[in-house]
Amino acid sequence: MKRLHIALVYNAYTEGTPELPEDRAGSEDLRTQMRLIARTLRRLGHTVTVLPLALDLFGFQRRMRRLQPDVVFNLYDDVVHGAIYDMRLAALVRMMGFPMTGSPALALGLTRYKFMTASLLAGAGIPIPPNTAILETVRAVDQHKWQFPIIVQASQEHAGIGLDRHSVVHSKKDLRLKVREIVQNYNQPALAQRFLPGREFNVGIVGGNRMRVLPLAEMDYTELPASIPPIMSYAAKWVETSAEYQHTSVICPANVEPELARQISSVALRAFRAVGGRGYGRVDMRLDEADRPCVLEVNCNPCLDQGIGLARSAESAGISYAQLLQMIIRAALERTPYDLDIPMFPTGPGGLSKRLARETAGVGEVHG
Numbered sequence: 009m010k011r012l013h014i015a016l017v018y019n020a021y022t023e024g025t026p027e028l029p030e031d032r033a034g035s036e037d038l039r040t041q042m043r044l045i046a047r048t049l050r051r052l053g054h055t056v057t058v059l060p061l062a063l064d065l066f067g068f069q070r071r072m073r074r075l076q077p078d079v080v081f082n083l084y085d086d087v088v089h090g091a092i093y094d095m096r097l098a099a100l101v102r103m104m105g106f107p108m109t110g111s112p113a114l115a116l117g118l119t120r121y122k123f124m125t126a127s128l129l130a131g132a133g134i135p136i137p138p139n140t141a142i143l144e145t146v147r148a149v150d151q152h153k154w155q156f157p158i159i160v161q162a163s164q165e166h167a168g169i170g171l172d173r174h175s176v177v178h179s180k181k182d183l184r185l186k187v188r189e190i191v192q193n194y195n196q197p198a199l200a201q202r203f204l205p206g207r208e209f210n211v212g213i214v215g216g217n218r219m220r221v222l223p224l225a226e227m228d229y230t231e232l233p234a235s236i237p238p239i240m241s242y243a244a245k246w247v248e249t250s251a252e253y254q255h256t257s258v259i260c261p262a263n264v265e266p267e268l269a270r271q272i273s274s275v276a277l278r279a280f281r282a283v284g285g286r287g288y289g290r291v292d293m294r295l296d297e298a299d300r301p302c303v304l305e306v307n308c309n310p311c312l313d314q315g316i317g318l319a320r321s322a323e324s325a326g327i328s329y330a331q332l333l334q335m336i337i338r339a340a341l342e343r344t345p346y347d348l349d350i351p352m353f354p355t356g357p358g359g360l361s362k363r364l365a366r367e368t369a370g371v372g373e374v375h376g
């Protein structure tokens with residue numbers, strides 16, 4: 009691949025998020041991930057400029073305009089609980105006309121709203137857990153028929169935020185308590201759905217116009233004490249000192265019969281496409297009582313830490329970390345079908361940048 013000038017953009021805002029020493033989700037972790045990606049890209053021969061964005065939007069735009077990167081590597085994650093801002097950076101970068109890794113703004117925004125995503129998937133005929141409902145008040149609990157157990161979570165969070173040992177409820181009374189807690193503590197509606205007891209898989213996807221499903225990863229809850237529900241709670245994901253973290257592991261590649269693996273991969277891919285995901289993603293799935301794969305969550309721009317999640321699945325397909333990053337960049341540089349590219353920042357001496365001139369020359373072409 010040609011040597012590129014890559015702008016690595018990350019969220020450098022540091023206030024408002026509690027930092028616990030035993031908590032791997034802190035912003036120090038994000039910076040470590042960002043440095044690793046920068047180092048890996050430089051080793052591949054690319055020129056990397058790290059661009060933090062905290063609150064100085066205009067300064068950020070000036071730097072981007074001066075740099076004229078070939079591609080923006082988007083590591084702009086929300087760092088404040090309750091914020092749903094991931095989509096903003098993606099929109100901004102595309103408005104400026106730069107190619108960008110990962111999913112477009114619409115997919116990033118949509119998938120942070122779990123009920124909207126679930127509704128869209130159901131509408132597209134993609135299986136989701138039954139009894140999926142959004143609850144804005146405790147009273148709304150009475151407007152539905154429930155078949156327990158039900159899992160309750162914050163409807164606009166990610167990364168296990170708001171999920172704990174009490175998130176799986178067996179009665180209306182406990183459901184009400186959990187809904188109240190979420191509405192009050194997280195200032196957003198609760199999402200409730202039937203708790204699926206079956207095997208849980210993470211499905212990694214990478215690629216642009218042609219997407220590839222990576223080997224499946226299975227969550228292993230067999231070592232968990234019976235008092236803790238088998239879910240990827242906040243503690244299981246991030247709190248190294250917790251029983252959840254210590255007794256939950258991941259089997260990758262998962263040991264799955266080929267026909268089931270094929271079904272899981274196909275549902276995951278359909279879900280990622282349905283939400284408009286691109287570049288790289290991870291779909292969280294679980295089997296229902298009849299062993300049918302259902303989609304729990306579509307993660308656009310999932311964590312790119314080495315050795316876990318997407319990178320681990322890639323590794324088990326023989327794709328090194330560096331190769332994975334390279335595939336993500338290659339996908340970003342592919343032309344997107346049906347996407348008109350009209351940058352709002354013409355630059356350079358003659359007004360139009362070279363890239364802009366090239367791209368507007370292609371407007372109206374049909375890409376397939």
Ligand SMILES: Nc1ncnc2c1ncn2[C@@H]1O[C@H](COP(=O)(O)OP(=O)(O)O)[C@@H](O)[C@H]1O
Pocket residue numbers: 137159165166167168169171201202203204205208238239240241292294304305
């Ligand atoms: N309907 C469900 N049935 C069973 N487990 C679920 C269900 N929904 C969520 N979970 C569990 O909770 C975890 C987190 O849910 P998910 O929707 O992926 O949110 P997050 O954004 O926090 O990852 C899942 O990995 C799974 O273990």
Ligand SMILES: [Mg+2]
Pocket residue numbers: 167292305
């Ligand atoms: Mg998830």
